Amino acid sequence: MKVEKIMVVGAGQMGSGIAQVCAQAGYDVILNDLNLQLTEQGKNTIRINLLRQVNKNLMKTEEMEAILSLISLSTNLEDARDVDFVIEAAVENMNIKTQIFRELDRITPEHTILASNTSSLPITEIAAATNRPEKVIGMHFMNPVPVMKLVEIIRGLATADEVYETIETITKTLEKVPVEVNDFPGFVSNRVLMPMINEAVFALYEGVASREAIDEVMKLGMNYPMGPLTLADFIGLDTCLYIMETLHEGLGEDKYRPCPLLRKYVKAGWLGRKAGRGFYEYK
Ligand code: CAA
Numbered sequence: 001m002k003v004e005k006i007m008v009v010g011a012g013q014m015g016s017g018i019a020q021v022c023a024q025a026g027y028d029v030i031l032n033d034l035n036l037q038l039t040e041q042g043k044n045t046i047r048i049n050l051l052r053q054v055n056k057n058l059m060k061t062e063e064m065e066a067i068l069s070l071i072s073l074s075t076n077l078e079d080a081r082d083v084d085f086v087i088e089a090a091v092e093n094m095n096i097k098t099q100i101f102r103e104l105d106r107i108t109p110e111h112t113i114l115a116s117n118t119s120s121l122p123i124t125e126i127a128a129a130t131n132r133p134e135k136v137i138g139m140h141f142m143n144p145v146p147v148m149k150l151v152e153i154i155r156g157l158a159t160a161d162e163v164y165e166t167i168e169t170i171t172k173t174l175e176k177v178p179v180e181v182n183d184f185p186g187f188v189s190n191r192v193l194m195p196m197i198n199e200a201v202f203a204l205y206e207g208v209a210s211r212e213a214i215d216e217v218m219k220l221g222m223n224y225p226m227g228p229l230t231l232a233d234f235i236g237l238d239t240c241l242y243i244m245e246t247l248h249e250g251l252g253e254d255k256y257r258p259c260p261l262l263r264k265y266v267k268a269g270w271l272g273r274k275a276g277r278g279f280y281e282y283k
Contacts (some may be wrong), residue, residue, distance in 0.1 A: 001111065001166045003084040007032055009077070009100060011042025012051075014117055015089035017145025020046040021174045022087075024146075030083065032074040039073040039227040041142055046071065080107050085170070087139055089117040092242055097121060105130035113163055115139040119239065120186045120246040123156035127215035133158035137167055140187060141176075143235065151176045152189050185250030186243060194243045197235075198259050200228035204279070205261040211279050229279040232262075233272035241266050 004027065008019045011033040019031045019042065033039045050067060053059035077100070080086055086104055090096055097116060102116055113135050116126050127136035138154025151171045155164055164180070171178040181188045200214050209217070215227020224231075232240050244258040265271075265278065273279030 001084070001113065001162065003113075003166065003170060005085075006030070007074070007080045007083045007085060007086045007204050008089060009033075009104075010089035010091075010117075011039045011073075012089065012281045013045075013143060014141060014145060015087075015216065016042035016045045016142070017049075018087055018089055018117065018141055019043075019071055020049060020067075020146055021176070022065045025173045025175070027070065029069055029071045030074045031077055032077065032079065035075055036073065039075065041221050043068070043071060043073060077103050077109055080104055080112075081109075083108060083112060085113045085115070087115045087117055089141075092118060092121065092239065094121055094125065097126050101126055101129045101136070105132060111135075113137065113166060115167065117141055120190050120243045122184045122185070122250075123154045124158070127156045127158055134160040137163055138183070138187070139167060139171070140189065142189070149177045150189070151178050152187050153178050154183050154187055156183050164189060186247045190243045191247060194240060195256060197228045197232045197240055198244055198256075198262065199208060201232070201259040201262045201279075204229065205259055233278035233280055233282075235267050235272065235276055237262060237270065237272045 006022050006027045008015050011031050016083060019029045022029045031039055031042055033042065047068060050059060051063040054061055054064050086108065087108040088097065088100055090100055101114060103131050111277045115137050116123060117139055123136065123138040127133035130136055132157060136156055137159050140152040140154060141149050142148035153167055168178045186194060203209060203214050204211055211229050215229050226234060240249045241258055241262050244256060247256040269275060270277045273282050278283050
């Protein structure tokens with residue numbers, strides 16, 4: 001399957017990162033979100049990221065401009081009428097995702113592959129909202145997208161082999177490493193990562209150590225680039241809680257029970273770095 005034109009739905013942290021790496025690989029990209037302000041913010045984030053490369057002499061200004069010129073902005077899903085591939089990176093809400101996929105199924109040509117960047121929602125259920133479940137697949141990028149090498153590729157129950165192979169090839173053209181996983185709650189990345197973060201929150205909640213000490217143990221002791229509480233703030237505490245709830249509900253075991261302190265912080269609006277406060281304070 002030939003892919004030349006891509007739409008990314010959602011211009012937030014993940015969507016803008018995905019649009020950036022797609023444009024850097026030479027694809028024509030439409031960056032779509034609900035309004036112009038959101039799409040412009042997304043493109044501005046991309047510009048700032050590329051400018052960092054220019055300032056480090058890793059990229060020429062003309063290269064940056066060429067990459068940016070491949071990204072057009074859209075606030076209407078109908079603009080997907082001639083794309084070969086859509087990557088959805090909207091909010092983690094099943095109703096919203098199924099609504100977007102239903103629309104995309106109606107709008108896009110028959111050959112178009114529809115991927116979701118969901119971090120834990122079932123691909124099979126998203127696919128069932130369309131009349132082309134064999135062309136629906138999970139493509140889970142890690143944050144920050146331009147830096148992290150992994151793309152977890154999730155096969156839904158009906159995903160065709162040919163579609164999997166196309167996505168695997170595209171992932172490589174983005175200079176990422178594809179890893180194949182099946183459709184289970186949290187896939188592999190969040191099934192392993194989130195309980196570790198949740199356990200770190202329990203350690204804080206139970207007074208085992210201070211936030212700094214917990215992070216320092218994991219950074220220096222395990223060589224993690226960020227301690228688990230810093231990482232939780234980076235991901236967003238609402239996202240962490242949502243994924244823990246998905247694991248708890250989907251796998252039904254007490255070991256996935258979200259820590260009450262995590263719930264409390266989310267209720268307080270202490271959502272991490274994006275809110276200026278989470279386990280740490282950010283200026
Ligand atoms: N966007 C783009 N580039 C960024 C970036 C961002 N938000 N943040 C950092 N970078 C780039 C920097 O420009 C720098 O690039 P060069 O090497 O070209 O100079 C490089 O990343 C390293 O950055 P820094 O030197 O500033 O900082 P660092 O060495 O501490 O690295 C980090 C920053 C890459 C974020 C690192 O701390 C890290 O790997 N943290 C863990 C990230 C992680 O675990 N991500 C997965 C989260 S889970 C997830 O995404 C899945 C989910 O579903 C929740």
